[in-house]
């Protein structure tokens with residue numbers, strides 16, 4: 001069988017790439033080794049975690065916010081089995097949606113593990129060992145990533161789990177120990193904390209959310225502590241002993257070395273990051289270069305081998321679904337003779353906890369390190385009428401704008417619906433806008449978005465409501 005394009009992997013990068021290429025008239029096939037399409041994101045990542053985050057947040061609201069709103073429902077009772085059904089139904093609706101879209105766009109789906117014997121060829125090995133060879137003008141590798149392992153610690157997905165196992169627990173752990181204070185660890189930790197687990201987080205660095213704005217991370221840590229989280233920062237897990245009767249003893253040492261202590265947990269979640277997934281692709285045979293596991297690409301997503309491209313988690317840049325999607329669109333457009341492009345300076349990153357944390361562009365620390373003069377504008381949700389009406393006033397909006405030109409260089413939000421609020425700043429930055437542009441844009445009242453406008457006004461020291 002002969003194609004213009006074979007895409008390996010149908011995560012957000014791969015399936016979006018395939019659809020855009022088909023829209024542009026290319027003959028496209030996809031190869032996926034999972035039973036369902038949608039990749040990490042739809043099957044075991046973004047979607048199931050958000051289904052559980054939403055459900056557990058509703059549980060928390062019913063327990064703690066409803067009474068203050070004048071709603072009495074009694075003590076809410078957890079039906080974890082139904083919550084997991086909700087999660088699975090959400091996954092099913094999304095993965096079936098992708099299968100439908102592939103069909104609608106006349107894309108041929110192949111199920112099996114793909115390997116690349118040479119440019120122009122993809123071999124698909126099905127579960128029963130049968131192979132099929134596809135001929136193609138171009139290949140896009142979109143094989144994503146997997147949970148990174150903690151040296152010396154074996155995950156059994158029962159007591160010591162990755163994010164995948166942590167989204168499938170059938171009972172609420174009494175004590176959950178999370179290794180790693182990044183986005184995934186804190187999101188999944190929040191789910192189980194809201195449902196009753198005592199959550200302890202061990203982090204190697206002396207801060208949470210590495211890479212995010214320091215001031216935001218500090219405030220977020222305080223909020224999580226109020227929610228019952230315990231943090232051991234500047235600490236490393238050196239050993240996990242799983243007991244026969246269940247549970248584990250975790251040995252923790254200061255990151256810089258020193259006396260070890262032990263912590264007990266029913267479940268240990270290893271969330272120390274993700275590693276690019278190129279297993280079984282046979283990149284050596286095809287001569288495709290990798291660097292620290294990631295497929296090396298140029299500015300147009302091309303590897304060192306003509307006709308072979310790569311996108312998403314398997315290449316450089318933030319491991320985010322929307323980054324993978326945008327790269328999928330861009331490479332499809334390039335292959336169709338257009339000028340696909342991704343603006344890496346305007347990719348938002350969200351932590352879907354309560355409150356949410358959202359960021360785009362540079363942090364204050366990055367601007368200081370680069371010697372760029374900047375102005376700061378901040379506005380707290382305590383001064384926003386809508387946030388008060390919702391009783392969700394934790395957090396603030398922070399703008400960073402160029403001191404001379406007023407161009408927005410970054411925006412960081414911790415607060416209710418921060419993930420949605422950041423969208424207008426993303427558009428603003430995409431168009432090279434200034435804080436003044438946003439400050440002079442009419443915002444509906446009463447909305448949380450008014451806090452974003454007020455923070456933009458605060459860059460010029462003229463917020464109205466503060």
Ligand code: FAD
Pocket residue numbers: 008009010011012013014031032033034038039040041042044045046047049112113114115142143144145163164184277279280281311312313314319320321322323324352
């Ligand atoms: P993937 O989604 O990993 O898809 C790759 C696909 O390739 C997989 O289906 C795999 O089976 C297939 N594959 C691999 N090798 C082969 C082969 N040889 N042959 C055939 N098929 C193959 N990102 C966000 O932006 N927002 C979030 O809220 C978010 N939440 C997350 C929560 C969790 C718990 C996790 C784990 C991740 C989360 N992410 C989130 C990250 C997001 O899932 C990834 O960035 C995204 O899935 C990357 O897309 P991708 O297409 O590059 O790869």
